[in-house]
Amino acid sequence: MINSSSSKQVGQDQPATSEPKSQRTKIKMVKSEDSDKRMLNKKLKDVEISIPIVYGNVSFWLGKKASEYQSHKWTVYVRGATNEDIGVVIKRAVFQLHSSFKNPTRVVESPPFELSEAGWGEFEIAITLYFHSDLCDKPLTLYHHLKLYPEDESGPMSSKKPVVVECFDEIAFPEPSEGFLVRVQNHPAVNVPRLHTGFTLPPPVPFEDANRKKRGDTKDHPLSQWFMNFSEADELLQLAAARQQVQAHLAKLRRQISMIDGQHQQLKTISDS
Amino acid sequence: MDAKDILGLPKNSVTQEKKSRPQKDSQRKPDGISREVYALTGGLAPLIPAIEASQLKKRPPSDEKITWQWLPFTNSARKDNLHLYHWVRIVNGVPPTGDYSFAKYNKMWTKEETDQLFELCQSFDLRFIVIADRFPSSRTVEELKDRYYSVARAMLIARAPSPGDISGHPLVKEPYNVSQETERKRALSMVLSQTKQQERKDAEVLAEAKRITESRMVARGAEESELPVPSNAGPESAERAAAIPADTVSPSSNVQQHPSAAVAPSTITVDNASILASLRMLRVYLRTYALDQMVQAASSSAGLRTIKRVEQTLQELGVNLKPRVPTKAVCAEHLELRREILTLLNLQKQLQYKEAEGSSYRDGSYADTPGTPKHLSHGGDQDRTFVPDMSFAGERMGKRDQKRKAPGRLSEAPLPAHKRPRKSKAADL
Numbered sequence: 067m068i069n070s071s072s073s074k075q076v077g078q079d080q081p082a083t084s085e086p087k088s089q090r091t092k093i094k095m096v097k098s099e100d101s102d103k104r105m106l107n108k109k110l111k112d113v114e115i116s117i118p119i120v121y122g123n124v125s126f127w128l129g130k131k132a133s134e135y136q137s138h139k140w141t142v143y144v145r146g147a148t149n150e151d152i153g154v155v156i157k158r159a160v161f162q163l164h165s166s167f168k169n170p171t172r173v174v175e176s177p178p179f180e181l182s183e184a185g186w187g188e189f190e191i192a193i194t195l196y197f198h199s200d201l202c203d204k205p206l207t208l209y210h211h212l213k214l215y216p217e218d219e220s221g222p223m224s225s226k227k228p229v230v231v232e233c234f235d236e237i238a239f240p241e242p243s244e245g246f247l248v249r250v251q252n253h254p255a256v257n258v259p260r261l262h263t264g265f266t267l268p269p270p271v272p273f274e275d276a277n278r279k280k281r282g283d284t285k286d287h288p289l290s291q292w293f294m295n296f297s298e299a300d301e302l303l304q305l306a307a308a309r310q311q312v313q314a315h316l317a318k319l320r321r322q323i324s325m326i327d328g329q330h331q332q333l334k335t336i337s338d339s
Numbered sequence: 340m341d342a343k344d345i346l347g348l349p350k351n352s353v354t355q356e357k358k359s360r361p362q363k364d365s366q367r368k369p370d371g372i373s374r375e376v377y378a379l380t381g382g383l384a385p386l387i388p389a390i391e392a393s394q395l396k397k398r399p400p401s402d403e404k405i406t407w408q409w410l411p412f413t414n415s416a417r418k419d420n421l422h423l424y425h426w427v428r429i430v431n432g433v434p435p436t437g438d439y440s441f442a443k444y445n446k447m448w449t450k451e452e453t454d455q456l457f458e459l460c461q462s463f464d465l466r467f468i469v470i471a472d473r474f475p476s477s478r479t480v481e482e483l484k485d486r487y488y489s490v491a492r493a494m495l496i497a498r499a500p501s502p503g504d505i506s507g508h509p510l511v512k513e514p515y516n517v518s519q520e521t522e523r524k525r526a527l528s529m530v531l532s533q534t535k536q537q538e539r540k541d542a543e544v545l546a547e548a549k550r551i552t553e554s555r556m557v558a559r560g561a562e563e564s565e566l567p568v569p570s571n572a573g574p575e576s577a578e579r580a581a582a583i584p585a586d587t588v589s590p591s592s593n594v595q596q597h598p599s600a601a602v603a604p605s606t607i608t609v610d611n612a613s614i615l616a617s618l619r620m621l622r623v624y625l626r627t628y629a630l631d632q633m634v635q636a637a638s639s640s641a642g643l644r645t646i647k648r649v650e651q652t653l654q655e656l657g658v659n660l661k662p663r664v665p666t667k668a669v670c671a672e673h674l675e676l677r678r679e680i681l682t683l684l685n686l687q688k689q690l691q692y693k694e695a696e697g698s699s700y701r702d703g704s705y706a707d708t709p710g711t712p713k714h715l716s717h718g719g720d721q722d723r724t725f726v727p728d729m730s731f732a733g734e735r736m737g738k739r740d741q742k743r744k745a746p747g748r749l750s751e752a753p754l755p756a757h758k759r760p761r762k763s764k765a766a767d768l
Contacts, residue, residue, distance in 0.1 A: 116626070116667060202622045234664050236626035240619040296664045305672040308656040312679045319686045326693045333697075 113247070114240045116257045117155050118147035120296065121193060122232035124289050125214045128184070129225030136184040138214045141289060142191050143180035147234060147296060150255035151282035153177035155197055155237070162192040177282030188212050195237070201246045202239060234296045255283075404431050414438075416445030448486055452476065460487055481521050488515035550617065554639045557610045561640040610636045627661070630670040637678055645684060652680045 125140035132138070144159055146152045159179035163170040164187065172181050179195075193208045213231040216223070236257075250256045284290060410427045413420065415438050427434055459470045465487075471480045478486075492510045499505040506512070533541070614632050618624055638646045650660055658676065662669050 118666065197623065204622045206623050206625065208625070236666055237623060238618075238626055238629065238667075239623055240621070298664045298666045298669060301659075301662055301664045301669050302672060304658060305662075305669065305676055308653075308658050309672070309676050309679060311656060312652075312676065312683055316679065316683050316686065319683065319690060323686065323690050323693060326690070326697055330693070330697060 113242065113259060114238055115242050115247070115250075115259070116236045116238045117152060117255060118234070118236050118257065119152060120145055120147050120232050120234050120293070121208055121210055122230065122294075123191075123210065123212050124292050125212075125229045127214075127223045127225050127229075129223075135186055137186045139182065139184045140212065140214060141180055141182040142193070142210060142212060143178065143284075143289075144193055144195065144208070145178065145180075145284045145287075145293070146255045148254065149284045149287070149290065149293070150253075151177055152179070152255050153282035154250055154253050154255055155201060157196045157198050160194040160196070162194070164189040178284050178287060186214070188214050198246075200243060200249070206237060208235070228292055230292045230294060232294045232296075405429070406432075408434070410434065412439055414442050416442040416447070446482070453486065453490060456483060456486060457490075481517050481524070484520070485515055485517040546617070550613070553613050554610065554636065557636075558640045610639070626665045626667065626670055630662070630665060630673065633670075633674055634677060637674065637681070641681060645681070648684055649677055649680045652683075653677070 121142075121144040123140050123142040125138050127138055128136065142161060144152070144156075153176060156177070156179060158176075159174045161172045161174070161181045163172065163181075163183070166187075167183065167185070174181060189212055191210050191212055193210060194205050195208070196205045197203075210233065211231075213229055216229050247258065251258060284293075287293075406429045407426050408429050409424055411422050411424050412427075413422060455475060456470070459473055463469045463473075467480050467484055467487075471478065471483055474483065488510065492514055495505055495508060495510055496502070611633060614629075614636050618629055618632070638649070641649075653660055653676070658673075662673050665673075
């Protein structure tokens with residue numbers, strides 16, 4: 067009996083030893099996958115990424131073809147500030163128009179995030195941006211007042227030159243997940259701050275072939291010739307100059323105050339004696 | 340009548356119905372007021388009166404003699420033996436017996452009930468929810484708990500050799516508070532049954548309230564330390580204010596760098612930190628929103644007039660009130676500029692006060708020190724030549740001051756000139 071049992075054991079030994087080994091390796095693989103997932107879902111602190119955007123509208127007077135209720139043709143949009151593809155961040159944009167429009171809730175599922183319509187009235191448009199789920203599940207709403215008529219009412223209206231109103235802003239994500247960072251590192255539409263030394267991201271997955279994907283950037287957009295320029299450098303210069311002026315005046319004031327303090331001190335000692 | 344003739348109906352049966360109907364009709368017609376007005380009161384009375392009018396008339400029984408007496412009474416539900424008086428209906432000279440009629444509504448605990456309670460407490464190990472279920476008369480959990488704990492407490496106190504022995508016992512120290520418990524449970528159930536929307540609204544309101552109290556505390560702290568912001572702390576605060584935005588993420592390190600500085604600058608960083616913290620709580624936000632919050636926080640300690648003056652100064656400097664390209668760097672610079680202008684305005688005010696003090700000094704010491712006014716007026720002249728160079732803020736300040744009581748810089752110069760001839764007059768005299 068003992069022999070038989072031992073022989074049984076021996077017989078079972080070989081497959082028995084091989085099984086646990088493969089099981090062991092299988093377990094090990096699953097574990098590392100889990101930790102990868104956890105790492106990708108991990109939120110990073112002190113790493114705020116921002117996406118500079120420009121939103122607004124371009125409006126053309128229809129001239130001879132204008133009717134009472136459709137005097138202008140306009141396009142409202144959200145684009146990357148440098149005309150890069152913001153579809154990497156934004157999943158879809160919902161434009162909420164005036165209730166007098168048919169189906170006033172217009173959903174745009176892919177870049178370029180724009181909406182064109184014809185009308186006569188100016189009103190506030192709410193643009194709600196929905197982000198990819200690995201970045202943020204909460205939407206963000208921008209408000210833009212549609213402008214059709216030029217500021218200068220005296221001049222003649224031209225159907226060639228449109229009325230353009232654009233607004234610059236930055237969408238900030240204070241604690242992006244590591245998974246998202248991996249996806250967008252080195253993408254031109256996203257501002258990623260320099261990470262702390264000693265902190266390395268896993269190597270990025272190579273971008274899909276641009277030809278296969280529809281281009282989402284607005285560099286060659288038909289309206290791009292009307293896009294306004296937003297220069298951060300100019301504004302920084304202006305602010306620096308203003309600060310310099312203020313600081314100089316501050317220094318002078320402090321000198322004056324200390325001088326007067328000294329004089330008061332003098333007067334006090336004289337009157338006391 | 341004619342109709343019945345036509346129909347050929349027998350008159351007798353019909354007349355009976357008619358009798359009852361006219362009676363009802365006369366009852367329907369309200370007396371004294373029109374039908375419409377009567378309808379306003381709630382309409383017709385029920386056809387069958389609840390109280391027979393005839394009964395109302397023949398009430399007093401002939402064999403009973405009814406009198407009313409003003410008599411004292413006690414209430415068994417009260418423990419203080421209070422004697423009150425009320426009117427009592429006496430039938431044939433015999434006053435009614437029995438307890439005060441409303442005493443039965445008092446929630447009295449009989450010995451029987453209490454014994455039952457204690458038995459249940461013993462067998463169910465003080466599990467009051469089960470005990471409440473099994474209790475014969477309907478009592479709420481809080482009532483049972485109250486009875487049990489108050490009896491237990493009374494027994495403890497009675498059996499203790501001295502009051503000091505059991506003063507530390509939890510039952511004695513913290514007696515069961517029925518009203519508090521009922522209220523607490525009611526509030527808890529209300530919170531539990533809140534809908535998600537209500538929850539969200541509550542959280543929003545609480546966060547807003549917290550922010551408001553925080554900013555108020557900062558304002559109070561800034562107010563208290565506003566006056567003692569001495570000129571020697573000025574340069575430190577300006578430097579530190581400039582150093583802050585480069586590293587908005589770690590404001591605490593800035594506070595550590597300048598432990599000796601005045602309180603006001605550090606409260607500014609604390610406020611900024613709370614704004615940053617609340618921003619980080621949002622998963623996503625717009626840069627313009629963040630700047631708006633921080634500008635509000637920075638101007639929370641300033642009055643409306645000061646804020647207007649800051650904005651005026653910005654315009655004079657050719658700076659947009661809202662930056663045209665609000666990137667992170669631009670917003671930081673903009674915020675710093677605003678802070679510096681605020682400091683500038685505060686210092687200008689300080690200078691004003693000091694000069695006002697100075698003029699009062701001059702008036703007092705004028706006779707003793709003839710030389711000094713000239714010296715001071717030279718200082719005043721120096722000030723005036725500075726002002727035209729800085730076309731913003733300063734000159735405007737001086738102009739406005741002339742309207743106010745406190746003498747401004749520009750009004751100084753005439754003073755010595757005005758007084759000098761008088762001096763010679765006095766000397767002549």
